[in-house]
Amino acid sequence: MTLLNNLQWRYATKKMNGQIVPQGKLDYILEAARLAPSSSGLQPYRVFVISNGQTLEQLKEFVFKEFPFNQEQIKDCSHLLVWTAWDGYTAERVGNVLLKTSIERSLPENQSEVYKKRLLDKYETLGKEWQENHCAKQAHISFGLAITAAAEQKVDTTPMEGFDNAKMDEFLKLEELGLKSVVIMPIGYRDEANDWLLSLKKWRTPKEEFVTEIA
Amino acid sequence: MTLLNNLQWRYATKKMNGQIVPQGKLDYILEAARLAPSSSGLQPYRVFVISNGQTLEQLKEFVFKEFPFNQEQIKDCSHLLVWTAWDGYTAERVGNVLLKTSIERSLPENQSEVYKKRLLDKYETLGKEWQENHCAKQAHISFGLAITAAAEQKVDTTPMEGFDNAKMDEFLKLEELGLKSVVIMPIGYRDEANDWLLSLKKWRTPKEEFVTEIA
Numbered sequence: 159m160t161l162l163n164n165l166q167w168r169y170a171t172k173k174m175n176g177q178i179v180p181q182g183k184l185d186y187i188l189e190a191a192r193l194a195p196s197s198s199g200l201q202p203y204r205v206f207v208i209s210n211g212q213t214l215e216q217l218k219e220f221v222f223k224e225f226p227f228n229q230e231q232i233k234d235c236s237h238l239l240v241w242t243a244w245d246g247y248t249a250e251r252v253g254n255v256l257l258k259t260s261i262e263r264s265l266p267e268n269q270s271e272v273y274k275k276r277l278l279d280k281y282e283t284l285g286k287e288w289q290e291n292h293c294a295k296q297a298h299i300s301f302g303l304a305i306t307a308a309a310e311q312k313v314d315t316t317p318m319e320g321f322d323n324a325k326m327d328e329f330l331k332l333e334e335l336g337l338k339s340v341v342i343m344p345i346g347y348r349d350e351a352n353d354w355l356l357s358l359k360k361w362r363t364p365k366e367e368f369v370t371e372i373a
Numbered sequence: 374m375t376l377l378n379n380l381q382w383r384y385a386t387k388k389m390n391g392q393i394v395p396q397g398k399l400d401y402i403l404e405a406a407r408l409a410p411s412s413s414g415l416q417p418y419r420v421f422v423i424s425n426g427q428t429l430e431q432l433k434e435f436v437f438k439e440f441p442f443n444q445e446q447i448k449d450c451s452h453l454l455v456w457t458a459w460d461g462y463t464a465e466r467v468g469n470v471l472l473k474t475s476i477e478r479s480l481p482e483n484q485s486e487v488y489k490k491r492l493l494d495k496y497e498t499l500g501k502e503w504q505e506n507h508c509a510k511q512a513h514i515s516f517g518l519a520i521t522a523a524a525e526q527k528v529d530t531t532p533m534e535g536f537d538n539a540k541m542d543e544f545l546k547l548e549e550l551g552l553k554s555v556v557i558m559p560i561g562y563r564d565e566a567n568d569w570l571l572s573l574k575k576w577r578t579p580k581e582e583f584v585t586e587i588a
Contacts, residue, residue, distance in 0.1 A: 161521060162405060162408070165408040166408070186377065190380060192577050192583050193380040204578075213587055262574050291510075295506075295509060299517040302409065303520070305518070307377070358478045359478050360408075361414070361474040362408060362416060365403070365407060368406075371424070373428065
């Protein structure tokens, strides 16, 4: 199967059947997320994985209270993956990534110092809110890679935004880690008999409208 | 080759060799971008494709004037792909997508009306800047899917942000289309002998730091 076949196969699963995704496939999906490219290679995001059990029950009760509809996947999924992103760029965070990259590449450490200063000066000018959005945007690339990896492994996913971000942050104690929740993805297996979306056609903007080719 | 192998193969190519990517592979990459999931299925993004020629020369001169370093790929790529996103949500844009989806799915049209109102009310409360960022975030998922599609097709890419967004918008006349440039991706083939990055190790945050598993 090619990637395009996999992308045609996948859909935002509305009802899962409770079957557990094997650890190997979960690891595969997380590895794709980890290998994502990001601006300046900073990878300003982390993924939390909650397996279906008591914690997920509590999370569902706490985070989705205001979202009573269409959240069935949280109950019937195998694992809930939560993408979180840095709440901003700091000298410590940026410096840490650049230094580790330099060491792994056997490059002189002072080289990363110059680059670090340039990045931090730019980020400071752009402000805290810009930084937060920028980190969240990078997380979406990683999220996209995880979607393709899951589809390749024939694991269903539901890319989701419909949750209370502040409550998710509180539940996962993200503030003390300098993180904010961004998007979530229940993974599992479609309940073919009971998912109303499965039989409905996938619609996308037609190619001629989606793409503008300039010679 | 599996997706993970492809993601290990790929890197942010710094020097390309000028070889042209066949139309079939270009179409494949764009189709992956088009099939991306997005919030409420709105697909608030469009892709512009500029093939290597006079227009790209002009674009390079106009948009990258302030970015003299590390922009070699713009010269040596086969095509430059530009992800743009809606500058905000409007009743017309949202209504258009929801209506077309309803028609394709043979659902009653008034169903999409209720959903449209709910979305627009929410978006209005969140404000124009939030909307712009939200659209751009969705574009990053599509961008991620295109990266994996290109890697599968053994086409090199350079995910990039380093350009003058305002000038890109002006060059592509995006304002009158209600679009804003988000991220760009030269595609082509690596110049193995002359790309300084090719031999350097890929570094990512270690898994134990990247992932937090909660039972």
